[in-house]
Amino acid sequence: MADCREDIGALLGIEYPIIQGGMAWIADSSLASAVSGGGGLGLIAAGNADADFVRAEIRRTRALTDKPFGVNVMLLNPHVDAIMDMLCEEKPAAVTTGAGNPGKYIARLKDAGIKVIPVVASVALAVRLARNGADAVVAEGQEAGGHIGEATTMALTPQVADAVDIPVVAAGGIGDGRGAAAAFMLGAKGIQVGTRFLVARECTVSQAYKDMILKAKDSDTAVTGRSTGHPVRVLKNRMTKEILSLEGKGLSPEEFEQRMAGTLRAAVKDGDVTHGSVMSGQIAGLVRREQTAAEIIEEIFREVKEIYESRAFICGAGRAV
Numbered sequence: 001m002a003d004c005r006e007d008i009g010a011l012l013g014i015e016y017p018i019i020q021g022g023m024a025w026i027a028d029s030s031l032a033s034a035v036s037g038g039g040g041l042g043l044i045a046a047g048n049a050d051a052d053f054v055r056a057e058i059r060r061t062r063a064l065t066d067k068p069f070g071v072n073v074m075l076l077n078p079h080v081d082a083i084m085d086m087l088c089e090e091k092p093a094a095v096t097t098g099a100g101n102p103g104k105y106i107a108r109l110k111d112a113g114i115k116v117i118p119v120v121a122s123v124a125l126a127v128r129l130a131r132n133g134a135d136a137v138v139a140e141g142q143e144a145g146g147h148i149g150e151a152t153t154m155a156l157t158p159q160v161a162d163a164v165d166i167p168v169v170a171a172g173g174i175g176d177g178r179g180a181a182a183a184f185m186l187g188a189k190g191i192q193v194g195t196r197f198l199v200a201r202e203c204t205v206s207q208a209y210k211d212m213i214l215k216a217k218d219s220d221t222a223v224t225g226r227s228t229g230h231p232v233r234v235l236k237n238r239m240t241k242e243i244l245s246l247e248g249k250g251l252s253p254e255e256f257e258q259r260m261a262g263t264l265r266a267a268v269k270d271g272d273v274t275h276g277s278v279m280s281g282q283i284a285g286l287v288r289r290e291q292t293a294a295e296i297i298e299e300i301f302r303e304v305k306e307i308y309e310s311r312a313f314i315c316g317a318g319r320a321v
């Protein structure tokens with residue numbers, strides 16, 4: 001029997017050790033309830049929304065599923081303090097955080113009975129947050145979509161796993177059972193998947209956004225915002241070409257923010273995938289069809305089981321056994 005502290009399923013009361021990515025503007029009650037209903041941990045993304053909006057989504061999710069679900073709090077959100085207060089009242093099963101250090105909120109969330117799972121992009125922050133009482137961490141590599149760090153999932157996951165004594169969930173570049181099995185081999189106890197859930201039937205993102213993911217190739221993502229210290233992985237389009245060219249010419253962080261304002265919303269809600277930000281991980285090239293969230297989860301873990309049972313591991317002398 002696995003140690004409870006190491007078992008993401010036991011920690012969160014879920015069937016499969018998979019957490020849905022907290023995709024801003026996208027991860028709503030529809031997707032969160034479908035992922036939780038499928039046996040994973042669905043998440044509502046707070047993005048830049050205010051506390052009332054997130055509270056309403058929590059209540060909608062509760063009406064759609066009796067399974068555990070969580071909320072992702074993007075720490076650059078101007079309403080973050082009010083959102084944390086609201087979460088302590090609403091008590092979702094878990095809170096994940098992104099784009100910052102959630103240290104000062106951990107004790108309060110835990111006192112409310114909420115599992116706290118920060119997303120980190122470095123060993124240093126993982127260690128600090130484990131000491132501050134985090135229940136698990138998501139180690140997110142730069143293959144991920146949206147706001148990213150420097151390290152890759154392959155390099156980050158085992159280093160974080162060695163550095164902390166809480167469970168590690170790997171994220172970034174995981175889109176099927178092979179990626180999941182690889183993450184477990186690297187020491188992860190769970191996986192976080194974002195890009196593949198973008199094309200879930202229950203995902204309410206615009207059809208144009210879904211179509212762009214479905215058509216993407218391995219080389220179709222780019223990283224905007226490196227010059228401003230907020231790198232964000234997106235699918236290449238006319239907007240990214242323009243912005244990367246402007247960044248090369250020394251666009252100021254203020255001009256950058258002004259230029260990017262509203263672009264994620266435009267792609268997600270209005271389907272403007274020419275001028276909008278189509279945030280996506282590098283694994284988009286693997287995502288080829290719409291399925292329900294439950295089908296995606298079942299397929300990933302069926303593939304993991306097949307890989308384990310095939311025992312096709314290299315054990316020396318270049319032989320697969």
Ligand code: TUI
Pocket residue numbers: 024047074076097098099100101119120121125140145146147148149230232279
């Ligand atoms: O947060 C994410 N992904 C996101 S957030 C987002 S909304 C946004 N849009 C434009 C600009 C910025 C945000 C879209 N995608 N993933 C988790 C994540 N967190 N990745 C990297 C980090 C991170 C980076 C630096 C976490 C902490 C950190 O440093 C904190 C510190 O103080 O040391």
